[in-house]
Amino acid sequence: MPDFNAIIIGGSYAGLSAAMALGRSRRRVLLLDTGRPCNRQTPHSHNFLTQDGATPAALRAQALAQTLQYPTVELRAEEAVTATAVAGCFEVGTATGASYTAPKLLLATGVIDLLPALPGFAECWGISVLHCPYCHGYEVGDQRLGVIGNGDMGFEFVRLIHNWSPRLTLFTDGPATLNPAQQQALVRHGIAVVETPLAGIAHTQGQLRAMQLADGTAHPLDAVFARVPFEQAGTLARQLGCAFTEMGHVQVDDMQRTGVPGLFAAGDATTPFRAVSAAVAAGGKAGAIMNMELIAEKFQ
Numbered sequence: 001m002p003d004f005n006a007i008i009i010g011g012s013y014a015g016l017s018a019a020m021a022l023g024r025s026r027r028r029v030l031l032l033d034t035g036r037p038c039n040r041q042t043p044h045s046h047n048f049l050t051q052d053g054a055t056p057a058a059l060r061a062q063a064l065a066q067t068l069q070y071p072t073v074e075l076r077a078e079e080a081v082t083a084t085a086v087a088g089c090f091e092v093g094t095a096t097g098a099s100y101t102a103p104k105l106l107l108a109t110g111v112i113d114l115l116p117a118l119p120g121f122a123e124c125w126g127i128s129v130l131h132c133p134y135c136h137g138y139e140v141g142d143q144r145l146g147v148i149g150n151g152d153m154g155f156e157f158v159r160l161i162h163n164w165s166p167r168l169t170l171f172t173d174g175p176a177t178l179n180p181a182q183q184q185a186l187v188r189h190g191i192a193v194v195e196t197p198l199a200g201i202a203h204t205q206g207q208l209r210a211m212q213l214a215d216g217t218a219h220p221l222d223a224v225f226a227r228v229p230f231e232q233a234g235t236l237a238r239q240l241g242c243a244f245t246e247m248g249h250v251q252v253d254d255m256q257r258t259g260v261p262g263l264f265a266a267g268d269a270t271t272p273f274r275a276v277s278a279a280v281a282a283g284g285k286a287g288a289i290m291n292m293e294l295i296a297e298k299f300q
């Protein structure tokens with residue numbers, strides 16, 4: 001007999017939402033979570049209906065309280081380090097040496113943002129170095145904004161951010177690789193381009209004051225937008241034989257199923273559309289489909 005009906009690895013927005021759907025379906029659920037959601041440094045989370053402006057800590061506390069009121073849902077603060085699929089059952093091993101089994105498994109482990117070594121960047125991440133204008137653009141509207149980027153991607157990003165403020169500078173961190181049409185469009189819209197390599201970000205407790213350049217000058221700013229690469233949080237999806245998209249997300253179908261029978265994935269691990277609302281929606285869907293599969297397997 002497996003220990004649980006379902007194991008969920010990652011107890012943040014996607015994982016807790018799946019746990020709620022499964023708990024309300026009277027399933028025995030184990031949530032394993034190391035408690036490090038990717039938005040933990042941001043002071044306020046935005047653009048999630050009914051919770052606009054809540055702190056990530058408050059969101060998490062409320063989500064945990066509501067999920068754990070279902071008596072068949074159990075949370076353990078353990079890191080899952082191994083996972084295998086044997087004969088219709090998953091076995092998950094944790095860093096404490098424990099192991100748990102269940103016929104359904106959800107990976108809701110999120111991603112790790114790979115922040116550049118630029119001094120000040122990590123300290124300002126989520127506070128005044130921002131990745132997403134839908135999450136944090138409104139709060140810096142009409143302020144002095146920077147965008148770090150170059151080439152086609154940098155141009156697309158600065159064009160997007162222009163919607164929030166016309167006081168905008170594109171930092172290409174070296175010679176610009178913009179084509180002539182892009183350069184002319186930036187001039188037309190009054191967007192300055194700074195090619196001098198970046199040296200650091202001057203800030204006070206994460207609140208940006210200026211972009212420091214390698215020539216010793218400083219460019220006063222209120223916030224900067226930057227896109228950073230990411231990697232999957234851990235190797236569990238790889239251990240289980242999941243397929244990945246070209247961008248590096250775990251490949252899932254419309255029902256959050258991976259190609260491995262019984263194995264689901266949801267949240268940032270599966271999509272470039274990073275938002276609390278999207279993670280909650282995907283987790284809820286995964287929970288319901290996991291429950292449907294459990295019913296189908298018993299009710300012949």
Ligand SMILES: Cc1cc2nc3c(=O)[nH]c(=O)nc-3n(C[C@H](O)[C@H](O)[C@H](O)COP(=O)(O)OP(=O)(O)OC[C@H]3O[C@@H](n4cnc5c(N)ncnc54)[C@H](O)[C@@H]3O)c2cc1C
Binds near residue numbers: 013113
């Ligand atoms: C700086 C920043 C600010 C953001 N601001 C906003 C915002 O204002 N509004 C908005 O809608 N979205 C925002 N987002 C996006 C949003 O935070 C993510 O889309 C959302 O957190 C994804 O939820 P998730 O459950 O997939 O992953 P996460 O929230 O990242 O959670 C993953 C969880 O899995 C756990 N975990 C990972 N591996 C293991 C393991 N092996 N064993 C056990 N546990 C594990 C982690 O500790 C973590 O608790 C922001 C993102 C960032 C980076």
